[in-house]
Amino acid sequence: MKLLLAIVQDADALELQKALIKRGHGSTKLASTGGFLRQGNTTFLIGVEDDEVAGVQDIIHSVCRERKKLLAPKPRFAELHGALLDEPTKVTVGGAVVFVLDVEAFTRL
Numbered sequence: 100m101k102l103l104l105a106i107v108q109d110a111d112a113l114e115l116q117k118a119l120i121k122r123g124h125g126s127t128k129l130a131s132t133g134g135f136l137r138q139g140n141t142t143f144l145i146g147v148e149d150d151e152v153a154g155v156q157d158i159i160h161s162v163c164r165e166r167k168k169l170l171a172p173k174p175r176f177a178e179l180h181g182a183l184l185d186e187p188t189k190v191t192v193g194g195a196v197v198f199v200l201d202v203e204a205f206t207r208l
């Protein structure tokens with residue numbers, strides 16, 4: 100058995116949840132925050148049999164879109180004195196970042 104940790108953008112989370120349910124896959128959705136942009140994203144925990152990993156990755160790939168997000172410039176000393184602000188930088192995010200982990204045991208107690 101494997102555990103997929105899939106980090107997706109909030110905008111794709113509901114559609115991904117629906118697509119997983121439709122194909123009979125259980126999942127848990129967690130609110131998370133990206134370390135770089137420090138913006139909200141969504142992490143799915145999806146437990147699957149080994150032979151289902153590729154199918155679930157296909158579902159994630161079909162639902163999750165690549166998007167540009169704005170990275171706001173960090174406040175600097177100069178801003179405090181009314182100097183011009185840096186322009187926000189565009190960063191490409193997604194479709195999804197997926198980790199596949201071996202599951203030692205799966206039990207319902």
Ligand code: 2BA
Binds near residue numbers: 106137138190
């Ligand atoms: P964030 O950490 O907020 O990163 C958002 C996007 O910023 C990343 O998109 C990437 O395009 C860019 N980025 C991240 N770190 C960067 C850096 N040091 N320099 C320049 N650009 C950088 P994605 O790669 O699609 O990642 C989306 C989200 O997936 C990340 O949000 C984070 O929450 C998660 N993630 C990505 N790599 C990870 C890792 N190795 N471990 C854990 N979570 C990860």
